[in-house]
Amino acid sequence: MLLLILKRIGLxxxxxxxxxxxxxxxxxxxxxxxxxxxxxxxxxxxxxxxxIKRLGxxxxxxxxxxxxxxxxxxxxxxxxxSGEMPINEVLGPRxxxxxxxxxxxxxxxxPLAIVLGIITALWRDKLPDIMISTITIFxxxxxEFISATLLILIVAIWLGWLPGIVIIPSDAxxxxxxxNIILPVVAISMIMTAHMARMVRSxxxxxxxxxxxxxxxxxxxxxxxxxxxxxxxxxxxxxxxVVALTIAWLLGGVVVTEVVFNYPGLGRLVIExxxxxxxxxVQALAIILASIYVGINLIADxxxxxxxxRLKSLQIRK
Amino acid sequence: xxxxxxxxxxxxNKVEKAFEILKTMASKPSGLIGLTIVLFHVVLALISPYxxxxxxxxxxxxTMLLAPSAEHWFGTDSLxxxxxxxxxxxxRTALTVTFFGSLIALLWxxxxxxxxxxxxxxxxxxxMRVVDAFLSIPWILAMLLIVSLLGTSTEVLIPALGxxxxxxxVRVARAATHDVIAxxxxxSARARGHSNMSIIWNEIxxxxxxxxxxxxxxxxSWMLLGFSSLSFLGFGVSPPTPDWGLMISNARGLMSFAxxxxxxxxxGLSSLIIGINLTADAFAKALxxxxxxxxxx
Numbered sequence: 001m002l003l004l005i006l007k008r009i010g011l012x013x014x015x016x017x018x019x020x021x022x023x024x025x026x027x028x029x030x031x032x033x034x035x036x037x038x039x040x041x042x043x044x045x046x047x048x049x050x051x052i053k054r055l056g057x058x059x060x061x062x063x064x065x066x067x068x069x070x071x072x073x074x075x076x077x078x079x080x081x082s083g084e085m086p087i088n089e090v091l092g093p094r095x096x097x098x099x100x101x102x103x104x105x106x107x108x109x110x111p112l113a114i115v116l117g118i119i120t121a122l123w124r125d126k127l128p129d130i131m132i133s134t135i136t137i138f139x140x141x142x143x144e145f146i147s148a149t150l151l152i153l154i155v156a157i158w159l160g161w162l163p164g165i166v167i168i169p170s171d172a173x174x175x176x177x178x179x180n181i182i183l184p185v186v187a188i189s190m191i192m193t194a195h196m197a198r199m200v201r202s203x204x205x206x207x208x209x210x211x212x213x214x215x216x217x218x219x220x221x222x223x224x225x226x227x228x229x230x231x232x233x234x235x236x237x238x239x240x241x242v243v244a245l246t247i248a249w250l251l252g253g254v255v256v257t258e259v260v261f262n263y264p265g266l267g268r269l270v271i272e273x274x275x276x277x278x279x280x281x282v283q284a285l286a287i288i289l290a291s292i293y294v295g296i297n298l299i300a301d302x303x304x305x306x307x308x309x310r311l312k313s314l315q316i317r318k
Numbered sequence: 319x320x321x322x323x324x325x326x327x328x329x330x331n332k333v334e335k336a337f338e339i340l341k342t343m344a345s346k347p348s349g350l351i352g353l354t355i356v357l358f359h360v361v362l363a364l365i366s367p368y369x370x371x372x373x374x375x376x377x378x379x380x381t382m383l384l385a386p387s388a389e390h391w392f393g394t395d396s397l398x399x400x401x402x403x404x405x406x407x408x409x410r411t412a413l414t415v416t417f418f419g420s421l422i423a424l425l426w427x428x429x430x431x432x433x434x435x436x437x438x439x440x441x442x443x444x445x446m447r448v449v450d451a452f453l454s455i456p457w458i459l460a461m462l463l464i465v466s467l468l469g470t471s472t473e474v475l476i477p478a479l480g481x482x483x484x485x486x487x488v489r490v491a492r493a494a495t496h497d498v499i500a501x502x503x504x505x506s507a508r509a510r511g512h513s514n515m516s517i518i519w520n521e522i523x524x525x526x527x528x529x530x531x532x533x534x535x536x537x538x539s540w541m542l543l544g545f546s547s548l549s550f551l552g553f554g555v556s557p558p559t560p561d562w563g564l565m566i567s568n569a570r571g572l573m574s575f576a577x578x579x580x581x582x583x584x585x586g587l588s589s590l591i592i593g594i595n596l597t598a599d600a601f602a603k604a605l606x607x608x609x610x611x612x613x614x615x
Contacts, residue, residue, distance in 0.1 A: 018451035026463065141595045142588045143543045145550045145563070149570055149580065157574045248454075255458045256547050260570075271551060274462045282463055286455055293454040 008301055012294045019290040020072070023283050024065050038081045038277050051081070068283075077284035082276035087284050090269070098254070098265035101181055101188070102247075109189035110196065110243065114236065117200025121235075122227070124205060132197070140194035148187040148260040155183065184261045188254060192246055199242040204235040237307055244300030248293040342604040343597070349604075352596025359590045363410040372400035374407050375558040386578050393578035395569060399558075405582040407560040409590065415476055415555075416542045422480025423487055423541070424534040430484075431491025431530075432522055435499060436514065446492070452485045457544060465553045472555065479545060483537045490533040494526035528605045535598035539591050546587055562587040 035051035071078065077087035116136070120129040139147065156162050162183060207213060208231060216226045258267035266285065273281035343349040378398035386393040392401035434442045452460075460482060468474045498504065499522070507521050548554035549563030557564060562583040569579035 014447060015451050015454055018448055019455055022448075022451060022455070137595070138592065141539065141543075141592050143547055143550075143591065145547060145566065146584050146588055149566060149573075150584065153573055153577060153580070157577075255456070256551065259551060270459055270462065274466050274553075277466065282459070286459055286463075289456050289459060290451075290454040293456070 004305065005302060008298055012298045015294055016287070016291060020069060020287055021065075023286040024068070027279055027283065028061055038279070072284075072287060077287075078280045080273075080278055080281050082273070082278040082281075087281055090281065091266075091284070091288075094264065094266045094269045097263065098258075098267065100178070101184055101258075101263065101265055102254070104178075104181060105185050105189040105192060106247065108185065109192040112189070113193045113196035114200055114239075116193065116197040117239075118204055118227075118232070120197065120201045121204035121208065124201075129201075133201075136194035136197050139190045140198070144187065144191060144256045145260055147190060148184075148257050151183050151187055152260070181263070184257055184263050187257050187261070195246045196239065196243055199246075200235065200239050203238055204231060207231050207235040210234075237304060240303050240307075241297075241300045244296045248296050339601070339604045343600040346600060346603075348596050349600025352593050352598075352600055355589055355593025356597050359409050359413065359593065362406055363413045366406040366410055370403040370407060372403045374399065374403050374560045376400075385576075392582040393576070395565070395579040396572055396576070401565075401579050401582050404560040404565060405562070405586050408562040408565060408583060409586060411555060411559060411561045412542060412546065412587070412590065415472060415479070415545055416538055418476045419479035419483065419541050419545070420534055420538040422477060423484035423537055424530065425484075426480070427484030427487025428491045428526075428530045428534075431488040431493075432495045432518055432526060434488070435492040435495025436518060436522065442492075445488075449485050449488050452482075457482050458547065461544065461548060462551070462553055465548065470553060470556050475545070475548075475554065479541050483541045483544070487530060487533050487537065491526060491530050494529040495522055498522060498525045529607060532598065532602040532605060532607050535594070535601050539594040539598060542587075542591055542594065 035048055039047055039051060068078065075088070077091065079085075080087045080090050116132055120132050123129045213226065213230055216230050221230070254265070255267035255270050257263070258265045259271055262268075266289070269281070270285055272278075273285065340353075344353055376399060381390070381394045381398040381400075382396060384390055384394040384398075390400050390402065392405060395401055395404070430445065434445050461478060464478045465474065468478075504517060504521055507517050512520075545554060546561075546563035549561045550567045552564075552567065554563055555561050557568075565583040566580055566587075569576065569583075573580045
C-alpha cells in the first residue's frame with residue numbers, strides 16, 4: 001500500500017518535471033526570448049542588455065534551466081518583468097483570491113451536484129429528471145463566457161439586483177471579496193455542478209441495477225434505507241475521480257470567468273502576463289497550475305484507494 | 319471483374335451502415351434535435367456569403383447601435399455593422415477552424431495512440447508520460463502562449479488547436495487498441511507474418527475506429543468552446559473577421575442599452591455547441607459506446 005502511494009507520488013513528480021521541461025523548452029524553441037518578447041520594438045542597446053543581465057539570459061540554456069528549476073523547488077519563481085518585482089509578491093494575493101472563489105464554488109457545487117444527481121437517478125426519465133437533466137446539459141455545454149455574460153445581462157442589468165462588474169483591488173480583504181463574488185461563484189458552480197450531477201446520476205443508475213441492490217429490494221429493505229445504506233456509498237466512490245478531473249478542468253474555465261467579472265485571481269493573471277508578454281510569469285503560472293492539476297488527481301486517486309478495499313487488493317496483486 | 323463486384327458491394331454496405339447509424343441517431347428526440355441544429359449551421363455556413371444582406375466590415379457612423387428593425391434584423395453594433403450579417407458569417411469561421419482542427423486532432427491523436435498501444439514497452443511509457451504532462455497544463459495557458467508568440471492567423475490556430483485537443487484522443491485510441499490487441503485475429507495476423515503497418519491498417523483501425531470517432535466528435539464541441547473562448551479573450555481570429563466570440567466580447571460593454579448585438583452571437587454559438595454535443599452523444603449511443611461516466615479531460 002505504502003509502495004503504491006509512493007509510486008503514484010513519483011509518477012506525479014515525473015509529470016511535473018516533464019511539464020517544467022515543456023514550458024522551458026517551449027519558450028526556448030518559439031521565436032524570441034523573454035527579453036525581446038517583453039521589450040518588443042525597443043529590444044536593442046542598453047535596455048536589452050540590462051534585461052538579459054537581469055534574467056541571466058547570457059548563460060547557456062541548460063544552466064538556466066537547472067538554476068530556474070532549483071529555485072522553483074525552493075519556492076522562488078523568479079522576477080516579473082512587467083510588475084518589476086519578484087513573482088512571489090505578484091502571486092500571493094492572486095492565489096488567495098482564486099482560492100476564495102474556488103472553495104466557495106466547490107462548497108456550493110459538490111453538495112448540490114450530489115443531491116441533483118440522486119434526484120435525477122431515482123426519478124429517471126420522469127419529469128424531475130427531464131427538467132434537471134435539460135438544465136444541466138445546457139449549463140455544461142454553453143461556454144463559460146456566455147453564461148457569465150448572460151448572468152450579468154439578466155441579473156445585473158435587467159433585474160438590477162447586483163452590480164454587474166465590480167472593481168476589486170487584488171489585495172481586497174476576505175469580507176470585501178465575499179460580498180462581491182456572488183455572480184462569479186454562480187457562473188463557476190453552475191458548470192461544475194452540471195458535470196458532477198450527470199456523473200452521480202449515471203453512477204447511481206448503475207448501482208441501482210446491480211445484483212446486491214436487487215437482492216436488497218427482494219429482501220424487502222425499505223426504499224430509502226436501501227438508497228442510503230446500499231446505493232449511495234457505492235455510487236459516490238467512483239465520483240471522487242470525476243470531481244477531481246472536473247475541478248482540474250475548471251482551472252481553464254476560471255480564467256475566462258475571472259476576465260468576464262474582472263476578478264483579480266490567478267486566471268486574470270494568466271491573461272495579464274500573456275498580454276504583457278511577461279514570460280517568466282507565464283512559466284511560473286504553467287508550473288503552478290500543472291501542480292494543482294497533478295495534486296488534485298493524486299489526492300483523488302489516493303482517496304479512492306483508501307476507501308475501496310476491493311481496488312486496494314487488486315492493485316497490490318498487480 | 320469479380321473483385322470489382324466485391325468492392326462495390328463493400329461500398330454499398332458502408333453507405334448503408336452509415337445511413338443506419340444516422341437513422342438510429344435520429345430516432346431519439348435529442349439526437350434528432352442535435353442533427354437538425356448541426357445541419358442547419360452547416361448549410362447556413364455554406365450559403366451565408368451569398369445571402370448576407372450587408373458587407374460584414376462596412377463601418378458607418380449613421381447606423382451605430384440601431385435596434386432590430388426590418389432593415390437590420392438583429393440591429394447594428396457599435397461600429398454600425400449589421401449584426402445579422404456578422405452572425406451568419408460567424409458560423410462559417412467557427413465551423414471551418416474547428417472542423418479542420420478536429421481532423422488534425424483525430425489523425426495525430428488516433429495514430430499515435432494506436433501505435434503506442436501496439437508497440438507498448440518503453441516507447442509507450444515515455445509517450446504517455448509526455449501526454450500526461452501536456453494534459454496537466456491548462457489548455458488555455460498553452461494556447462494563449464502559442465498564439466501570443468506565433469500570431470493569431472488561422473494557419474496558426476488550426477494546427478495549434480488540433481495539437482492540443484489531440485492529446486486526449488491518444489489515450490482513448492491507446493485504450494481501445496489495448497482492448498483488441500489480445501484478440502485472436504491479431505495473434506493470427508502476426509502468425510501469418512503481417513507487418514505492424516498492415517496489422518494497424520487492416521486489423522486494428524477498423525476495430526478502434528468507432529471509439530476514436532466518438533471521441534473526436536466530443537472534442538469538436540470542446541474545441542469550438544476553446545476557440546470561441548480564445549476569440550473572446552482577444553487571442554483568437556483578429557478583427558474585422560466576423561466571429562462569435564469576438565462579437566460577444568466587443569458588444570459586452572454596451573449591452574446595458576444595446577443587448578441585441580450580444581444576444582445574436584450568443585444564440586448562434588450556444589445552439590451550435592449544444593447541437594454538436596447532442597449529435598456526439600447520439601452518435602456514441604448509436605455505436606453502443608457509453609460516455610456518460612467520463613469527465614472532460
